[in-house]
Amino acid sequence: MSETPRRPRQSLADYRAFVDVTTRWSDNDMYGHMNNAAYYAFFDTAVTNWLFGTGLSAEDSMFFVAETGCRYLSEVAYPDRVRVGLRVGHLGTTSIRYEIGIFRNDEDLAAAEGLFVHVHVDKATRRPAPVRGVLRRALEALAA
Numbered sequence: 001m002s003e004t005p006r007r008p009r010q011s012l013a014d015y016r017a018f019v020d021v022t023t024r025w026s027d028n029d030m031y032g033h034m035n036n037a038a039y040y041a042f043f044d045t046a047v048t049n050w051l052f053g054t055g056l057s058a059e060d061s062m063f064f065v066a067e068t069g070c071r072y073l074s075e076v077a078y079p080d081r082v083r084v085g086l087r088v089g090h091l092g093t094t095s096i097r098y099e100i101g102i103f104r105n106d107e108d109l110a111a112a113e114g115l116f117v118h119v120h121v122d123k124a125t126r127r128p129a130p131v132r133g134v135l136r137r138a139l140e141a142l143a144a
Contacts, residue, residue: 066117094130
């Protein structure tokens with residue numbers, strides 16, 4: 001059985017936008033490092049803050065999370081400062097795959113790398129809806 005080659009750890013320069021998040025004492029688990037669930041909360045917080053920060057929270061649309069994943073590379077724990085790097089790895093007709101880097105304190109290499117897939121939906125019908133206009137242009141600017 002052949003081994004799948006590992007891609008190199010991503011650096012700050014590999015991402016297009018950044019959101020700073022605060023760790024909390026409750027993020028640590030009984031082993032003294034950040035609980036896995038905290039990474040996913042950071043992903044969600046960073047993507048949502050980026051969307052709100054760009055003024056893209058349209059009244060007639062919303063997003064559902066379709067997929068998430070995380071590759072853990074080095075420890076993060078409270079009271080570390082966390083910087084979350086964002087880029088768009090794929091922009092489809094109705095979906096967006098964000099690629100995310102978690103950076104600890106002043107480190108240049110990611111402590112964790114994740115993916116977060118959103119499906120853009122119509123609020124009234126709850127059905128997938130095309131990503132258009134200002135939203136599409138902002139996401140294209142975030143593309144890797």
